[in-house]
Amino acid sequence: MHYVSTSDCRALSSILWILKSLYFQLAAGVTLLRERKNLDILLFLAHPYESLPMICARIAGIRTIEVVTRGESSRDSILGRLAWFSERVSFSMCNTIAVEANSLRSTSSVKDHNDKVVGEAARYVDDGWINPRVPVKERKKSVAYIGRFRKEKGVIEFVRSIPAMVRLADTDVVIIGTGDLDDEVQRLLSGLTPDIRLRVRYIGWADRESLAQTLRSITVLVIPSQSEGLPTIALQAMASGAIVLATKTGGLNDLIIDGVNGFFIANRSADCIAEGVIRVFSTPNLSNVSELSRQTILDKYLLGHARQRYRALIERTLDR
Numbered sequence: 106m107h108y109v110s111t112s113d114c115r116a117l118s119s120i121l122w123i124l125k126s127l128y129f130q131l132a133a134g135v136t137l138l139r140e141r142k143n144l145d146i147l148l149f150l151a152h153p154y155e156s157l158p159m160i161c162a163r164i165a166g167i168r169t170i171e172v173v174t175r176g177e178s179s180r181d182s183i184l185g186r187l188a189w190f191s192e193r194v195s196f197s198m199c200n201t202i203a204v205e206a207n208s209l210r211s212t213s214s215v216k217d218h219n220d221k222v223v224g225e226a227a228r229y230v231d232d233g234w235i236n237p238r239v240p241v242k243e244r245k246k247s248v249a250y251i252g253r254f255r256k257e258k259g260v261i262e263f264v265r266s267i268p269a270m271v272r273l274a275d276t277d278v279v280i281i282g283t284g285d286l287d288d289e290v291q292r293l294l295s296g297l298t299p300d301i302r303l304r305v306r307y308i309g310w311a312d313r314e315s316l317a318q319t320l321r322s323i324t325v326l327v328i329p330s331q332s333e334g335l336p337t338i339a340l341q342a343m344a345s346g347a348i349v350l351a352t353k354t355g356g357l358n359d360l361i362i363d364g365v366n367g368f369f370i371a372n373r374s375a376d377c378i379a380e381g382v383i384r385v386f387s388t389p390n391l392s393n394v395s396e397l398s399r400q401t402i403l404d405k406y407l408l409g410h411a412r413q414r415y416r417a418l419i420e421r422t423l424d425r
Contacts, residue, residue, distance in 0.1 A: 115204045119183065129154050130221035134161035141165035146419055147194065148172055148226075153188035170422050171199040171343045172226045173209050176332030176355035189214075196221070201422045202277075203400040206356030223421040228358070228400060229318030229411035234344040237319045241346055241395040247277040248349075248382055249323045251316070251338050253332075254284030259352070259373040261286060269379035271304045274386050278305045279323055281316065289324070299415050320345035325385050329373035333357055340406050343367070348391065350381045366397040 134157045137144070146168045149155045152175060162169050172385075196202065196218045203226035210219055234242045248270055250263045260282065267278050280290070294307060311319065320326070324388055326342040328351035335356030339349050342359075349367040361367035370381040388394065 117275050123187070127153055127157075131155035133158040138165055139159045141167060146170065146422060148200065148415075152195065153191040153302060156191045156194040156198075159195050167201045168422050168425075169201075170223075170418060171195050171202045172407075173202060173204045173212075173215055173307050174228075174334040176209065176212060176330075176334055182368055183187075200417070200425060203418050206359040207254050208356055208358040217336060223412055223425075226418060227406060227411065227414060228340060229408050230344045230408050231339045234317060234320070234341045235402070236398075237321070237397070239343055239346060240392060241324060241348065242392050244322055244324050245277065246275065246386065247279060247323045248274075248325045248327060249279040249281065249319065250327055251279075251281040251311075251342075251420055252328070252336075253318070254282050254290055256286065257331040258284075259331065259378075260284075260290060261293070262373050262375045263327055263329055263378060264290055266378040266382075267297065267305060269376070271301050273338075273379065273381050276304075276324070276382065276386070279319060279320060280305065280310045281311045283310050286314065309365040317345070318340070320347050323347050324348050324391075326380060327382070328352065328357065328379060329370070329378055329423055330354060330393075331373065335360065340402060342407075343423035344402040346395045346399050349395055349397060350378075352387055360401065364394075366394060366401050368394075406419065 109278065137158055138161050144167045147162050148170045150172045154249055159169060184236060184250070192214050195216060199221065200221045200223045202215065202218060204215065204222060205227050206223065207225065209215055215222065220241055232358060250260060252260065253260050254260045267404060270276055270278065294302065294305065308315070320342050324340070324347065326349050327346045328336060328339060328349060330352055331354070333355035338358065339351065339360060342349055349361060351361060351367065351369060352373050353369045361369060363369045371376045385391070
């Protein structure tokens with residue numbers, strides 16, 4: 106697959122994206138039909154590329170679990186509406202539904218099928234994100250955005266908040282990611298005054314090792330998304346001892362207790378992001394927040410916990 110914006114002709118790029126999606130789904134569906142005698146149950150995590158495989162699985166008599174890994178679906182574009190329709194088909198066809206966090210039960214698509222929800226399928230982090238441990242008080246004061254450069258992720262608002270963050274919170278800034286808005290992000294960064302730009306480190310794409318090193322060195326990770334499931338980067342950051350500052354959306358509601366193991370912002374405007382960062386750095390005993398953040402992961406989001414959750418989901422689905 107590809108980002109639609111990578112082509113100068115967005116209409117042609119969108120058509121190509123749809124054709125690729127159909128090809129992928131047809132190939133997956135044919136494989137399922139061919140292997141049907143070897144399959145008892147299938148977990149689907151490939152939204153929005155799963156409607157045709159889901160139909161093939163039902164034809165083949167294979168039980169299916171739709172794992173909801175996203176918040177509210179956007180219908181602002183033709184592709185968004187197609188993805189929303191695909192989601193509705195998947196929810197109607199699947200045997201059961203697993204949500205990454207209980208808060209996702211209230212999303213518009215899931216709540217119409219709450220009778221199918223059989224439990225949580227939260228993500229997990231491995232021990233590599235937990236160790237080595239670097240206490241937050243030993244880290245240089247810094248704030249990061251790590252994620253895709255897409256409108257709904259709030260990356261533009263984050264970049265626009267940088268001057269206020271740097272001046273009022275006296276913090277360095279780290280940006281890691283890539284996506285549709287690469288050019289816009291670069292344009293905004295180039296427009297920063299020299300003194301502010303010196304405090305910003307733009308990395309672009311990063312591999313696992315670089316990402317882990319960054320999370321062990323920053324103080325705050327900002328997640329200013331419009332909609333989320335349970336973002337893996339939030340779990341990785343908390344496991345690493347970084348403090349998450351996020352919009353109150355999706356599974357983040359289940360993960361974060363404001364002022365205890367992380368912080369919420371009222372909205373994702375640039376002003377609100379900057380105010381949230383100032384609030385974090387003004388909090389006494391920030392080390393306690395970091396420790397409780399890390400403990401949240403140790404208590405619920407390790408591989409062993411995930412195995413137990415998925416075993417329960419499979420057993421409940423087979424019992425239906």
